[in-house]
Amino acid sequence: MNEFGRLKRLAMRRPQEAMRNQAKVDAEWRDLNYHTRPDFDLAAREHDRFAEVIKSVGAEIVYLPEHDSLTMDSLYVRDAAAVCPKGVILCNMGKPARRGEPAIHGQAFEKAGIPVLGGITGEGSIEGGDLIWLDEKTVAIGRTYRTNDEGIRQFKNLVGADVHVEVSALPHYKGQSDVFHLMSIISPLDKDLQLVYSPLMPIPFREWLLAKGMNLVEVPDSEFASMGCNVLAIAPREVVMVKGNPETKKRMEAAGCKVHVIEADAISVPGEGGPTCLTRPLIRG
Numbered sequence: 001m002n003e004f005g006r007l008k009r010l011a012m013r014r015p016q017e018a019m020r021n022q023a024k025v026d027a028e029w030r031d032l033n034y035h036t037r038p039d040f041d042l043a044a045r046e047h048d049r050f051a052e053v054i055k056s057v058g059a060e061i062v063y064l065p066e067h068d069s070l071t072m073d074s075l076y077v078r079d080a081a082a083v084c085p086k087g088v089i090l091c092n093m094g095k096p097a098r099r100g101e102p103a104i105h106g107q108a109f110e111k112a113g114i115p116v117l118g119g120i121t122g123e124g125s126i127e128g129g130d131l132i133w134l135d136e137k138t139v140a141i142g143r144t145y146r147t148n149d150e151g152i153r154q155f156k157n158l159v160g161a162d163v164h165v166e167v168s169a170l171p172h173y174k175g176q177s178d179v180f181h182l183m184s185i186i187s188p189l190d191k192d193l194q195l196v197y198s199p200l201m202p203i204p205f206r207e208w209l210l211a212k213g214m215n216l217v218e219v220p221d222s223e224f225a226s227m228g229c230n231v232l233a234i235a236p237r238e239v240v241m242v243k244g245n246p247e248t249k250k251r252m253e254a255a256g257c258k259v260h261v262i263e264a265d266a267i268s269v270p271g272e273g274g275p276t277c278l279t280r281p282l283i284r285g
């Protein structure tokens, strides 16, 4: 289990199924706390181009279906499910408007023959953006407004005692109505390389990464809001980032990364969901 191996299989949901049309976007974007109104047609084009980059490493995309219970936040498929060595874990969303998403993931995975181990239920909440597997036996979890203690307890039970779960409590930052996941401040680039935004990183977590021998590429302050820290590894040291973060790009290249840049004015910037959020990796090499 890791977040940097060559992508072999992943789930995505296209804007055509998540947003469906401009009228749905117009009805939802304010209530979901988007910064601006996404353009539906542009979103569809941007998503297709992003998918082409992903397919260039040989990955198979499982497209998730539309459903009346979903809002356009269902574009950000990472959050509704997690993976572990024993199968998929369906999450329980911390954002109330997104509560319908995990069940639809579950139905689609079953149909595609992807084994589901179980789910987070009841008072427990976890969103996939708060989870990072560093290796087969080590997973880091952000304790955030979206991921609570009960959710983490249930997750530990599902993965079993032989997995080390490193819990890192994140700061309040912009508060409960904002989206602030562990993956807002760290994106794995390779086995020994992490892209980080240290100003919002809890000190013990940063020290833990360094003690594990990780090299850190720092995102500058000027590129944090433009999703500079949300970067998807599609293979070791081969990554996809959102346009408009030239300094972060330069720093990743200096660390030996091949960087693909995508336009994401409609699919990322308004809803604060970058390349990692738009994908639910299932199998990596």
Ligand SMILES: NC(=O)NCCC[C@H](N)C(=O)O
Residues within 6 Å of the ligand: 032, 073, 076, 078, 079, 095, 098, 128, 129, 130, 178, 179, 181, 183, 184, 271, 272, 273, 274, 276, 277
């Ligand atoms: N993993 C992520 O950071 N996902 C981004 C989710 C954005 C979405 N607008 C949300 O508020 O949940």
